[in-house]
Amino acid sequence: MNKVVLVTGANSGIGLALCERLLSQDTEGLQLCLACRNMCRAQAARSALLTSHPTAQVALLQLDTSSISSVISAAQEVKLRYNRLDYLYLNAGIMPNPKFDVQAFLKGIFSRNIITMFATGKGILTQKDSVTSDDLQEIFATNIFGHFLLIRELEPILCQAGKTSQLIWTSSSNAHRSAFNLEDIQHQRGTQPYSSSKYASDLLSLALNTHFNKQGLYSSVICPGFVMTNLTHGILPCFPAFLWTLLMPVFWLIRIFTNTFTLTPYNGAEALFWLFKQKPQSLDPQAKYHSLTSGLGKNYTQPRKMDVDLETSEALYDKLLKLESEVRKYLKEKQKSTRASSHFRT
Ligand SMILES: NC(=O)C1=CN([C@@H]2O[C@H](COP(=O)(O)OP(=O)(O)OC[C@H]3O[C@@H](n4cnc5c(N)ncnc54)[C@H](OP(=O)(O)O)[C@@H]3O)[C@@H](O)[C@H]2O)C=CC1
Numbered sequence: 001m002n003k004v005v006l007v008t009g010a011n012s013g014i015g016l017a018l019c020e021r022l023l024s025q026d027t028e029g030l031q032l033c034l035a036c037r038n039m040c041r042a043q044a045a046r047s048a049l050l051t052s053h054p055t056a057q058v059a060l061l062q063l064d065t066s067s068i069s070s071v072i073s074a075a076q077e078v079k080l081r082y083n084r085l086d087y088l089y090l091n092a093g094i095m096p097n098p099k100f101d102v103q104a105f106l107k108g109i110f111s112r113n114i115i116t117m118f119a120t121g122k123g124i125l126t127q128k129d130s131v132t133s134d135d136l137q138e139i140f141a142t143n144i145f146g147h148f149l150l151i152r153e154l155e156p157i158l159c160q161a162g163k164t165s166q167l168i169w170t171s172s173s174n175a176h177r178s179a180f181n182l183e184d185i186q187h188q189r190g191t192q193p194y195s196s197s198k199y200a201s202d203l204l205s206l207a208l209n210t211h212f213n214k215q216g217l218y219s220s221v222i223c224p225g226f227v228m229t230n231l232t233h234g235i236l237p238c239f240p241a242f243l244w245t246l247l248m249p250v251f252w253l254i255r256i257f258t259n260t261f262t263l264t265p266y267n268g269a270e271a272l273f274w275l276f277k278q279k280p281q282s283l284d285p286q287a288k289y290h291s292l293t294s295g296l297g298k299n300y301t302q303p304r305k306m307d308v309d310l311e312t313s314e315a316l317y318d319k320l321l322k323l324e325s326e327v328r329k330y331l332k333e334k335q336k337s338t339r340a341s342s343h344f345r346t
């Protein structure tokens with residue numbers, strides 16, 4: 001039986017690099033499913049993968065993690081297509097409208113915090129969030145809640161007797177407890193919705209382990225380091241892509257001091273790939289697995305304790321369950337009203 005691997009946000013960056021790495025190690029024994037919001041970009045990614053691995057099984061799935069109805073129909077489709085799901089990579093993520101604080105950056109360069117600043121981006125980035133058509137904060141909906149709903153919908157194939165399945169979250173070193181507030185889990189009020197959403201994924205992973213390990217479902221969190229992708233190119237919009245490339249020698253230099261500058265999607269996917277090869281029972285639920293690249297360009301994975309606790313993770317889990325039931329109620333009402341309006345039209 002081939003293992004089934006589903007990757008969200010698989011058409012570019014770290015997600016696509018992970019797919020490439022998975023196929024390079026095992027073309028025959030895998031059924032890879034690329035879950036993407038844009039099917040043209042998904043097709044292009046599939047073609048690229050099949051060019052280097054012509055015999056691979058690569059399927060596409062339409063999934064917009066920011067949309068409740070899209071997540072629910074994608075999950076239905078997965079359950080129809082597959083009777084097992086061995087790995088679910090929760091990788092799709094956004095950081096829209098980033099604002100880079102040049103002054104704080106320059107101050108940081110001449111401070112003791114320079115390494116932390118380069119490793120985490122702490123103190124130099126804020127974002128402006130928006131609201132989805134489901135009335136959720138967009139970054140929260142995309143990075144965490146859509147994924148939570150997906151897991152809940154896929155429970156029947158993720159938790160099967162006698163089998164283990166793995167959930168693997170692409171979190172970030174930018175996840176900070178200080179950006180997260182249990183009273184405002186969607187981060188409606190602050191200026192760091194990205195950091196808050198990533199910290200929420202760290203907490204949620206811990207809670208999922210508490211609730212599902214007995215049923216053979218394990219959750220882990222990774223940090224890819226700083227990788228040049230569409231997401232990071234958006235940070236300095238005045239900088240075209242080629243200028244980022246020109247900065248590469250500077251980044252290689254910085255890498256000598258902080259091995260978190262993984263820079264390429266291939267390197268960033270190191271911990272995602274490493275986890276694929278691990279026994280889930282051997283992993284630490286309180287660790288974040290970091291993709292790191294040494295000054296000489298060698299990739300490795302290192303676990304580091306997360307700043308999370310069971311009590312807060314449980315509290316977040318309860319809030320997500322509550323929001324889930326509200327959202328399902330809202331969806332039912334929306335479907336009822338669309339049915340009614342189409343009835344009147346006919
Ligand atoms: N690059 C970095 O330095 C770091 C990245 N990360 C995380 O890594 C993950 C991958 O990002 P990265 O590869 O860098 O950036 P990319 O922008 O290249 O990849 C993000 C992927 O997520 C997809 N996506 C975005 N929104 C949605 C949505 N609503 N529904 C479905 N898919 C969606 C994108 O699709 P589309 O092409 O259609 O936009 C894209 O395929 C993210 O979770 C990010 O937060 C974490 C730490 C550092």
Ligand SMILES: CC(C)=CCC[C@@H](C)[C@H]1CC[C@H]2C3=C(CC[C@]12C)[C@@]1(C)CCC(=O)C[C@@H]1CC3
Nearest residue numbers: 117118119120121172173174225226232235250
């Ligand atoms: C020389 C020069 C122009 C440096 C600019 C560096 C910054 C733009 C980067 C330094 C550390 C980076 C970083 C991220 C974004 C870009 C930096 C701030 C992230 C916040 C991107 C998203 C994440 O999830 C974590 C990254 C941490 C490091």
